[in-house]
Amino acid sequence: QRCLQDPVSAYRFTGTVCRLTHPAAVVLNEKTTKVIEAAFQHAKYPSVKGEKSLLFVGRVTYGLENLEIHNLSIGRSAFELRAGEGIAMEISNVSAIFRGTIQYGYGSWLVNLGHSIDFEVDSQIDLGINPKLYCGKGKVAADTSDCYLNFHKLHLHLQGDKEPNWLKKLFTDFITFTVKLVVKGQICKEINKVANILADFIQDTAEDFLSDGDISVDIGITTAPVITANYIESYHKGLTKYNKTTAVISDSAFHPSHLTENRMLYFWLSDQVLNPLVTAAHQDGRFQLNITGAEITVSTQTVTFLHLETVLLSVTFSENGNFRSDASLDEVQSEFIREAVEKIGVPKVLSVLEVEITRVLDKQGTNLFDIENPEVLPRDGFVVIQMDFGFPHHLLVQFLKRTLQ
Numbered sequence: 371q372r373c374l375q376d377p378v379s380a381y382r383f384t385g386t387v388c389r390l391t392h393p394a395a396v397v398l399n400e401k402t403t404k405v406i407e408a409a410f411q412h413a414k415y416p417s418v419k420g421e422k423s424l425l426f427v428g429r430v431t432y433g434l435e436n437l438e439i440h441n442l443s444i445g446r447s448a449f450e451l452r453a454g455e456g457i458a459m460e461i462s463n464v465s466a467i468f469r470g471t472i473q474y475g476y477g478s479w480l481v482n483l484g485h486s487i488d489f490e491v492d493s494q495i496d497l498g499i500n501p502k503l504y505c506g507k508g509k510v511a512a513d514t515s516d517c518y519l520n521f522h523k524l525h526l527h528l529q530g531d532k533e534p535n536w537l538k539k540l541f542t543d544f545i546t547f548t549v550k551l552v553v554k555g556q557i558c559k560e561i562n563k564v565a566n567i568l569a570d571f572i573q574d575t576a577e578d579f580l581s582d583g584d585i586s587v588d589i590g591i592t593t594a595p596v597i598t599a600n601y602i603e604s605y606h607k608g609l610t611k612y613n614k615t616t617a618v619i620s621d622s623a624f625h626p627s628h629l630t631e632n633r634m635l636y637f638w639l640s641d642q643v644l645n646p647l648v649t650a651a652h653q654d655g656r657f658q659l660n661i662t663g664a665e666i667t668v669s670t671q672t673v674t675f676l677h678l679e680t681v682l683l684s685v686t687f688s689e690n691g692n693f694r695s696d697a698s699l700d701e702v703q704s705e706f707i708r709e710a711v712e713k714i715g716v717p718k719v720l721s722v723l724e725v726e727i728t729r730v731l732d733k734q735g736t737n738l739f740d741i742e743n744p745e746v747l748p749r750d751g752f753v754v755i756q757m758d759f760g761f762p763h764h765l766l767v768q769f770l771k772r773t774l775q
């Protein structure tokens with residue numbers, strides 16, 4: 371299913387929503403300088419060659435090779451969420467030294483001369499990027515083509531400055547113009563690559579988190595993310611896949627008012643995501659539980675439990691949380707089952723479910739995230755999971771390793 375243009379109509383097919391508020395973006399932004407550093411260092415600077423014909427005199431050839439970046443340091447990064455537009459980012463006080471080799475020569479019908487010297491350019495740059503988020507191949511993608519570099523300082527040093535001044539004068543403009551052009555082109559291209567690797571990394575991590583064994587969840591997006599001054603919000607299918615069957619969602623009805631803005635990270639999950647997920651887990655034998663040996667007294671009868679599972683399978687819970695039996699049972703049996711379920715079954719199942727959910731969360735690596743005060747809020751037709759978090763350093767290392775592959 372392709373991305374729907376209109377978010378409101380897309381909400382019907384949206385099983386899960388992720389809202390990242392401004393405080394969360396502040397935490398992520400603290401790592402931006404590391405991401406930008408990776409982009410500068412990972413950029414490849416192509417060689418540049420040119421020649422200029424001089425009438426009746428001959429032609430001058432020149433080229434820039436082996437351009438490398440050294441002594442990179444990134445100042446500070448500031449950002450702003452621009453409603454309905456995107457993210458405005460300013461990375462200031464980027465200082466770096468570019469080193470390379472300049473080839474120059476003179477040729478005519480009479481003589482050909484050539485020489486090369488090493489140069490160093492000491493630079494101070496301010497970087498501006500305005501990422502826009504869009505729907506790219508079913509995932510959130512970033513367009514950072516609105517990218518510019520302001521060079522505050524660009525001092526050229528030729529090899530030991532042993533060369534004559536005329537050479538420096540002749541080539542200073544060429545070298546500084548070419549370094550500006552090559553560096554801007556390569557850095558902005560690298561940043562776009564890194565931004566999309568980051569977006570993919572986050573979505574792949576979320577998809578991996580929701581997959582275990584034969585059960586997986588398709589969190590492809592249903593429409594482009596929405597950006598307000600306070601948050602970034604993405605809309606995902608949330609379709610459970612199990613045994614070659616994929617769940618269907620047609621009217622899950624998300625509304626932005628379902629979420630607040632005082633926590634860092636929100637996940638909105640429709641019951642139409644949770645029900646197929648729990649059903650698949652049950653069919654996959656994840657929730658088998660035998661309770662034997664327990665005794666209860668109903669009226670004057672004491673019955674020993676042999677298999678509560680048998681009793682539970684014949685009991686379903688009604689909408690308001692009370693239970694009703696499937697089969698028509700007489701009064702004593704019905705009371706017996708009520709006691710059995712409420713006094714033994716539910717506490718026992720909850721204690722086991724708590725352990726099982728914690729095991730799954732740990733197995734999926736949740737414990738590796740610095741999650742603070744997570745809350746699970748069941749609502750009518752959906753569940754909200756909200757939390758604060760610290761950005762774990764190991765996650766940045768994992769991401770940068772993927773960037774530098």
Ligand SMILES: CCCCCCCC/C=C\CCCCCCCC(=O)O[C@H]1CC[C@@]2(C)C(=CC[C@H]3[C@@H]4CC[C@H]([C@H](C)CCCC(C)C)[C@@]4(C)CC[C@@H]32)C1
Nearest residue numbers: 386388390405501510512565569572573576589604637744
């Ligand atoms: C019991 C308590 C424990 C609970 C533990 C969690 C339980 C969760 C349960 C269910 C979860 C189910 C829902 C999962 C759906 C998640 C889908 C999901 O993965 O949603 C993500 C979609 C992409 C994105 C919008 C996002 C987050 C960050 C965004 C990125 C931030 C910066 C990125 C810029 C492009 C970087 C620019 C800087 C660069 C140097 C130029 C940006 C904006 C790209 C997009 C992502 C959320």
